Amino acid sequence: VPELPDVEASRRWFADHAAGRRVERVVVVDASVVRNASARGLADALRGRCFREPERLGKWLLCWTDGPGLVLHFGMTGELAAAPARSRRHRWDRVIVELDDGTEIRYRDLRKLGGAWLVLGAEDATAILGRLGPDALAVRRAEFLKLLARRRGGVKAALMDQSFVAGVGNLLADEILWRARLHPRRRVETLDAEERASLFRALRAVVRVTVERDDAGEWRRSWLNYVRGVAGARCPRCRTPLERTIVAGRTTWFCPSCQPPPPAAARERRRDPSG
């Protein structure tokens, strides 16, 4: 469940649910998801603390308290869940935070590609989050275009690069490129001014709409991802059958009609620089 919109939904949910509440106890069900502290260390550090307003940067959720902070990344399968205190555990509950209102916040993650970190402050968190580009929800047009001007290489790889713009993952990238009518194998340096502007508009529109939707996880019927992966899926715009390929190492869906491929010369150059 973990691209920017899902993490933003988690942030809002955490803000409603946990901000202002005191931590009664912490149960680390699977210590391997706590990346920079022992189970005991995490539990001891958080017990008795009060959560403040959480913060989101890209796909990271920072749960601050009046003491240290709990940093969460959801990998590919992580999510937050609420449950009555000490109720039956879910198979994939990894860390459980019991609050003073008789509820529990649970960090649930099947594949454990994400994790939990204990941080003492913002500087501490910076080291764990690594270099992040501007948040995809907040980035301004001028800044995006400036960063794009410096960028080389595949446009899809750029969108998914967290140090370029933070928060976009594989599905959002496909949606953005489809909306901007750019083939996923286009290279940034070949995009003209209009295409760059279109890319930014698509990024902003897709991220804003997905963040504001009530039904997190649902894609609009008129969007690419609504039919992504469905057998015989057709482009919602032009009804051309969608194509599936691998770009930047990830499964990629696109419309071969709306998103015309780059010129053969560009592909050849990429494949065989010497020729």
Next chain:
DNA sequence: TCGCTTGTTGATGG
């Protein structure tokens, strides 16, 4: 058994 999966990192090679 193989291939595939909304993420990230590090090694490798051109």
Next chain:
DNA sequence: GCCATCAACAAGCG
């Protein structure tokens, strides 16, 4: 140094 590709991490599903 830059960029693309791939394995690894882990666990499930068809």
